[in-house]
Amino acid sequence: MxxxxxxxxxxxxxxxxxxxxxxxxxxxxxxxxxxxxxxxxxxxxxxxxxxxxxxxxxxxxxxxxxxxxxxxxxxxxxxNVKNDNGRLVMKLNNGYLTYYYERTSDEKINQQVSYYTDLYQYCKGKNIPMIYFQAPNKVDPDNPQLPDGYTDNCNDAIDRYLKGLKSNGVPYVDLRTALKNDFDNYYECFFITDHHWLPETAFWASGKILVNLGNAYNIEYNKIVTNENQYSKRVYNEWFLGSLGKKAGKNWSGVDN
Incomplete structure (x- = not known):
């Protein structure tokens, strides 16, 4: 009271x-x-x-x-939700900020699957290698951390989309699975106050893409560029307030390194 x-x-x-x-x-x-x-x-x-x-x-x-x-x-x-010009900014139970997405209709998913399948078939007809890489969403599909009353519509849409590609024979790599296999904490691969990956996660993803392309299409590349030890890293503590943090205020989630 x-x-x-x-x-x-x-x-x-x-x-x-x-x-x-x-x-x-x-x-x-x-x-x-x-x-x-x-x-x-x-x-x-x-x-x-x-x-x-x-x-x-x-x-x-x-x-x-x-x-x-x-x-x-x-x-x-x-x-735990803030409306920002029609887009819902959500604070997950673990303190991370993300956008909340309404459910994508089956009709829309099927339409997108059809578009990409047509593109794949066109490239295949031109003897152009092609593979689809699915980027991870910020919400862990196995541990969504959503407030009560909300559902993980984004990963649901991704699952239905990839299922459609598979049915049509379109090759793809789901980086969500790779991310969960290679990192102990899914969420720590993202900024708290932004929807983007951390730079380290983006570097990891580029390596995964190179490896998959190399294996699938026998593409050669310089493996040194995927070695993290070849680079120096500098951390600025509490320096970055992401786009979601700017919409919700830093007192809701703090400031990222």
């Missing part, structure tokens, strides 16, 4: 702060937001109106403070 009361008070104060700040901001920025033309006749430009939200969002002072207050309120309410 107290938790809900504190959350309501914080929400009220936050809305008051946003309202007062917005009033002052719009007073100074109204011409840029509405997009008045330069003739001085006061007619709004359509382009200016359409871009109004972007102008306000990009010029708003202390924008990240508002984002973090919003996230604080969501934490107080026990919410």
């Amino acid at each position: 107290k938790k809900n009361m504190y959350a309501r008070i914080a929400s009220f104060l936050f809305l008051m702060l946003v309202g007062l700040s917005s009033l002052a901001f719009y007073t100074n920025q109204i011409k840029a937001w509405v997009g008045l033309d330069q003739s001085g006749n006061g007619q709004p430009l359509v382009e200016g109106v359409n871009d109004g939200d972007d102008v306000v969002n990009n010029a708003l002072k202390s924008k990240m403070t508002y984002v973090q207050v919003n996230t604080f309120i969501r934490d107080a309410l026990g919410q």
Whole structure:
């Protein structure tokens, strides 16, 4: 009960702060937001109106403070999902951030399978070797860590897509399986605050691709380039706030190395 009361008070104060700040901001920025033309006749430009939200969002002072207050309120309410312009940013149970995807229809999957199969058959007819590599999604298919009430629609779509390719005789390599075989912790291969792999994971993936292409098509390559010991690595601690972290606020997930 107290938790809900504190959350309501914080929400009220936050809305008051946003309202007062917005009033002052719009007073100074109204011409840029509405997009008045330069003739001085006061007619709004359509382009200016359409871009109004972007102008306000990009010029708003202390924008990240508002984002973090919003996230604080969501934490107080026990919410693990934030709507960012129609895309859902989700905080997994282990603290990692990811996008949440709605289920892809079978019709859409079958359409994509058909497109890729046609491309494969075309290349095959031209005697061009071709193989599909499936990149891992940030959510571990065997340990999704999703909040209650949500399902792993992304890996489900990948599974159905690869099943379709297999049925059509299209060769592929599922790097999700390789990732789980080579690393003890699936999630530690990704940034916490971004949807991208770590640089080390990308390096690993490039090696896997080279090995598979070499074995499948007898392609020769310099194996030295896949040796991690041939490179130096420098780590910047708490230096990188990824795109998901910028949408949710660093107090939701911290900052990546």
